[in-house]
Amino acid sequence: MQLMKPVRPVGIIGYGAYVPRYRLAGQAISELWTAGNTPPPVREKAVPGLDEDVVTMSIEAARNALARAQAADPTFDPAQLGAVWVGSESHPYAVKPTSTIVAEAIGATPYTQAADWQFACKAGTEAIQAAIGFVGSGMARYALAIGMDAAQGRPGDALEYTAGAGGAAFILGPSEHALVEIEGSVSFVTDTPDFWRRQHEQFPEHAGRFTGEPAYFHHITQSVRALFAQMGLSATDFAYAVFHQPNVKFPLKVGEELGFKRAQITPGLLVNEIGNAYAGSALIGLTAILDIAQPGERILLASFGSGAGSDAFCLRVRRSLPTPHVWTTRTYVDRRVPVDYARYARLKENYIL
Amino acid sequence: MEVARYWRTTKQRYQLVGEKCPQCGRRIFPPRDVCPVCGHEARTAVQFSGKGEVYSYSVVHVAPEGYEKFVPYIVALVRLAEGPLVTAQLTDVDESEVWIGMPVEMVTRVLREDGERGMLIYGYKFRPALPVNNQAPQAAAQPMRTPLPKANGVHPEPVLQAAMP
Amino acid sequence: MRDVSIIGIGQTPVGEHWDKSLRELAYQALLAAMQSAGVERVDALYVGNMLSGELTAQEHLGALIADFAGLRGIEAIKVEAACGSGAAALRVGYMAVASGLCDLVACIGVEKMTDQQGSTVTSALAMAADAEYEALQGLTFVSINALLMRRYMHEYGYRKEDFANFAINAHANAVNNPYAMFRSPITAAQFAEAKPIADPINLLDSSPIADGAACVILAPTSIAREFTDKPVRVRAIAIATDTLAVHDRRDPLYLEGGALSAQKAYAMAGVGPADIDVFELHDAFTIMSALSLEAAGFAPRGQGVRLAMDGEIGLNGRIPITTMGGLKARGHPVGATGMYQIVEVAQQLREEAGLNQVKNAQLGMAQNIGGSGATVVTTILERI
Numbered sequence: 017m018q019l020m021k022p023v024r025p026v027g028i029i030g031y032g033a034y035v036p037r038y039r040l041a042g043q044a045i046s047e048l049w050t051a052g053n054t055p056p057p058v059r060e061k062a063v064p065g066l067d068e069d070v071v072t073m074s075i076e077a078a079r080n081a082l083a084r085a086q087a088a089d090p091t092f093d094p095a096q097l098g099a100v101w102v103g104s105e106s107h108p109y110a111v112k113p114t115s116t117i118v119a120e121a122i123g124a125t126p127y128t129q130a131a132d133w134q135f136a137c138k139a140g141t142e143a144i145q146a147a148i149g150f151v152g153s154g155m156a157r158y159a160l161a162i163g164m165d166a167a168q169g170r171p172g173d174a175l176e177y178t179a180g181a182g183g184a185a186f187i188l189g190p191s192e193h194a195l196v197e198i199e200g201s202v203s204f205v206t207d208t209p210d211f212w213r214r215q216h217e218q219f220p221e222h223a224g225r226f227t228g229e230p231a232y233f234h235h236i237t238q239s240v241r242a243l244f245a246q247m248g249l250s251a252t253d254f255a256y257a258v259f260h261q262p263n264v265k266f267p268l269k270v271g272e273e274l275g276f277k278r279a280q281i282t283p284g285l286l287v288n289e290i291g292n293a294y295a296g297s298a299l300i301g302l303t304a305i306l307d308i309a310q311p312g313e314r315i316l317l318a319s320f321g322s323g324a325g326s327d328a329f330c331l332r333v334r335r336s337l338p339t340p341h342v343w344t345t346r347t348y349v350d351r352r353v354p355v356d357y358a359r360y361a362r363l364k365e366n367y368i369l
Numbered sequence: 370m371e372v373a374r375y376w377r378t379t380k381q382r383y384q385l386v387g388e389k390c391p392q393c394g395r396r397i398f399p400p401r402d403v404c405p406v407c408g409h410e411a412r413t414a415v416q417f418s419g420k421g422e423v424y425s426y427s428v429v430h431v432a433p434e435g436y437e438k439f440v441p442y443i444v445a446l447v448r449l450a451e452g453p454l455v456t457a458q459l460t461d462v463d464e465s466e467v468w469i470g471m472p473v474e475m476v477t478r479v480l481r482e483d484g485e486r487g488m489l490i491y492g493y494k495f496r497p498a499l500p501v502n503n504q505a506p507q508a509a510a511q512p513m514r515t516p517l518p519k520a521n522g523v524h525p526e527p528v529l530q531a532a533m534p
Numbered sequence: 535m536r537d538v539s540i541i542g543i544g545q546t547p548v549g550e551h552w553d554k555s556l557r558e559l560a561y562q563a564l565l566a567a568m569q570s571a572g573v574e575r576v577d578a579l580y581v582g583n584m585l586s587g588e589l590t591a592q593e594h595l596g597a598l599i600a601d602f603a604g605l606r607g608i609e610a611i612k613v614e615a616a617c618g619s620g621a622a623a624l625r626v627g628y629m630a631v632a633s634g635l636c637d638l639v640a641c642i643g644v645e646k647m648t649d650q651q652g653s654t655v656t657s658a659l660a661m662a663a664d665a666e667y668e669a670l671q672g673l674t675f676v677s678i679n680a681l682l683m684r685r686y687m688h689e690y691g692y693r694k695e696d697f698a699n700f701a702i703n704a705h706a707n708a709v710n711n712p713y714a715m716f717r718s719p720i721t722a723a724q725f726a727e728a729k730p731i732a733d734p735i736n737l738l739d740s741s742p743i744a745d746g747a748a749c750v751i752l753a754p755t756s757i758a759r760e761f762t763d764k765p766v767r768v769r770a771i772a773i774a775t776d777t778l779a780v781h782d783r784r785d786p787l788y789l790e791g792g793a794l795s796a797q798k799a800y801a802m803a804g805v806g807p808a809d810i811d812v813f814e815l816h817d818a819f820t821i822m823s824a825l826s827l828e829a830a831g832f833a834p835r836g837q838g839v840r841l842a843m844d845g846e847i848g849l850n851g852r853i854p855i856t857t858m859g860g861l862k863a864r865g866h867p868v869g870a871t872g873m874y875q876i877v878e879v880a881q882q883l884r885e886e887a888g889l890n891q892v893k894n895a896q897l898g899m900a901q902n903i904g905g906s907g908a909t910v911v912t913t914i915l916e917r918i
Binding site for chain 2: 652653654656657660664666667668669670671672673674676677678680681682684685688730731732733734735777779780781782786
């Protein structure tokens with residue numbers, strides 16, 4: 017086991033979030049399918065508009081990241097992005113990259129690497145790992161990594177309560193201009209089939225309670241403990257921790273197992289308000305923390321992707337930067353238009369015409 | 370399925386790339402290669418800021434083919450900060466919240482699908498702009514709404530009578 | 535250049551002609567016009583039409599209609615300028631006769647719209663707008679007009695009800711026109727309660743699409759009396775253009791193309807707005823009536839609506855408009871509309887307008903608008 021650390025220091029130059037504005041209350045789902053007898057695992061979840069998908073949400077998060085990068089480094093130009101990588105499990109096309117559309121929309125084309133990443137809910141942190149290597153090795157000066165999802169859950173299934181939408185974009189670059197330095201990371205993966213979606217299927221399947229202990233908890237605790245061991249750190253060295261958020265309970269529980277206090281976790285815990293944004297879940301939590309974090313503070317980021325694996329990162333804030341012209345994560349979260357189940361079904365196109 | 374038609378206008382649709390007249394400096398959107406003011410050839414590409422305000426708006430209830438699933442949707446003429454008017458949809462806003470003069474900003478959204486199996490066509494739409502205090506815009510927009518149409522300064526007397534016969 | 539006159543007119547009722555095809559409608563109007571002129575053959579046929587390809591899968595209308603009407607062999611072509619196609623066909627016919635290339639010319643406007651429904655028709659009509667920068671954004675023809683109307687109201691301080699008289703006047707006049715689609719009057723209360731189509735435009739601001747065909751026969755004025763006692767002289771016909779897209783205009787609330795074509799027509803005829811006794815304008819929506827009145831010089835900017843509010847547009851008003859029902863109540867078979875306007879002005883000048891006759895009408899004008907003002911055809915006709 018080895019700590020992943022690039023040859024030259026790499027940091028986050030800019031970051032940006034996106035959450036669509038519609039919200040469906042968990043209670044509405046409970047009432048429709050279980051006569052209100054199921055306590056919803058989250059209060060409400062974000063739902064994309066009819067004109068939104070992973071492409072459009074990624075473009076907006078990327079534009080927010082560009083705006084912050086330009087504030088951090090006035091010489092930054094999107095044409096310098098050596099990679100545009102989008103991690104998601106709801107790419108609008110089965111074949112045709114999301115990333116080329118995003119790259120075109122933000123002015124990163126044509127001399128750039130573009131690819132879509134897929135690893136269930138950790139596709140976004142996969143892209144960040146790769147971007148760290150890309151920048152850290154000197155192959156690119158800057159790389160854009162996005163985790164974004166318009167999550168799917170079968171109507172009536174447990175996943176329907178939490179399958180939310182949103183995500184975040186990060187521009188990785190040399191740490192001298194960075195807002196945040198990435199001190200090291202660990203990836204931990206095994207073949208653990210807790211959740212999957214077969215080709216041509218609309219909704220994912222899951223293995224019920226098997227998704228908990230052997231999947232979520234095992235992989236996150238292993239990756240984080242390895243990171244702690246390699247870096248000689250423990251939970252008390254971190255101001256904040258953000259985990260993949262399939263519901264409210266899991267991230268709090270896994271944090272507790274790892275020695276974190278609730279106060280370290282709640283600033284990045286958005287699942288109760290926007291649901292589980294799958295590949296965007298942990299990453300948008302991180303942006304909420306970055307909006308408030310102070311220089312010198314450490315942040316633990318640990319994703320979980322079914323299938324299964326966890327990426328754990330140790331981040332340290334270098335400087336905070338006022339960017340009032342860029343939407344904060346809280347602004348997106350608070351921008352909410354509640355919808356009933358009928359409107360939700362229309363927005364999700366879960367009806368037959 | 371039309372592919373090349375949409376592909377060749379990608380830049381202007383995704384990121385509002387227009388033109389600037391090298392002669393008179395006029396910013397041009399949509400691109401038209403000849404300056405509408407001075408007639409000089411204008412092919413210098415310029416990216417617009419995406420900021421603007423609503424010049425007029427309406428709502429589509431009966432949609433053309435390919436847009437049916439979005440009804441009712443709001444359409445508008447938007448006066449871009451750089452000067453030109455552009456025709457586009459407003460998104461993330463309800464009709465009752467829109468007013469002439471409302472500040473808006475460009476977002477890239479799905480315009481339509483080219484049939485069930487064809488391409489997804491992305492392009493510019495506009496939504497209420499982020500107010501300076503970084504609060505979600507709907508809350509801020511309400512008290513700012515213009516309550517009554519303004520009378521025009523050019524024909525003040527007869528126009529005011531016209532509004533109140 | 536030779537002087538040109540209309541020697542015969544013909545039209546079909548406007549409506550839903552479920553049992554008639556495009557070629558049958560065109561033939562019916564052509565036959566009526568030829569009978570009215572007492573001719574059995576013409577040298578050329580110009581067919582104004584906008585949407586035959588989109589709505590009936592048929593282009594190549596010149597040859598089609600010439601053959602169907604028993605005129606196989608003559609010169610025949612289609613003329614297209616969106617909703618301005620009808621009058622544009624008259625302009626082509628006028629040039630053919632005035633130049634001396636042809637003596638007897640038939641000009642038809644024809645549209646068959648009811649073979650398609652709903653979004654197909656909506657999409658087809660949007661083809662008059664800019665495909666890349668208006669239609670692709672999901673704009674419909676009515677919503678483009680709604681954008682203009684809302685801004686007009688905002689700019690000049692009008693309310694929706696202020697536009698009511700355009701529709702009320704049109705319906706009142708259609709009652710006495712046997713060719714009109716809606717032959718029932720409407721009230722201000724009905725207008726106020728009409729269903730919104732694309733706010734601020736409601737159902738009664740809007741003209742109905744329909745099937746129909748209208749036709750005139752042109753001849754040199756020098757021989758016109760050989761065919762009819764009531765020739766109508768074409769004093770002027772002028773086409774002007776503007777940008778397709780409203781957003782590209784210097785001022786969206788000013789129909790520059792309308793003003794330009796009116797000025798050209800006035801200059802050609804040597805007259806001005808004060809000389810016009812009857813004005814058939816393009817009331818596809820009430821806002822277009824206001825903008826057309828202003829562009830043609832009957833009202834200052836922002837005052838077109840006042841003519842309706844003040845009752846100046848009635849048969850006895852300062853400037854009678856839509857005297858046979860207009861697009862609003864006679865109906866709007868888009869590519870045929872311009873020719874209906876010409877036939878109706880001719881009816882007034884021939885004293886054939888029945889109960890709607892404008893007294894002592896000597897000089898009549900029509901303004902046919904393609905799209906939201908990108909093509910405007912202004913025609914001035916005179917009783918001789």
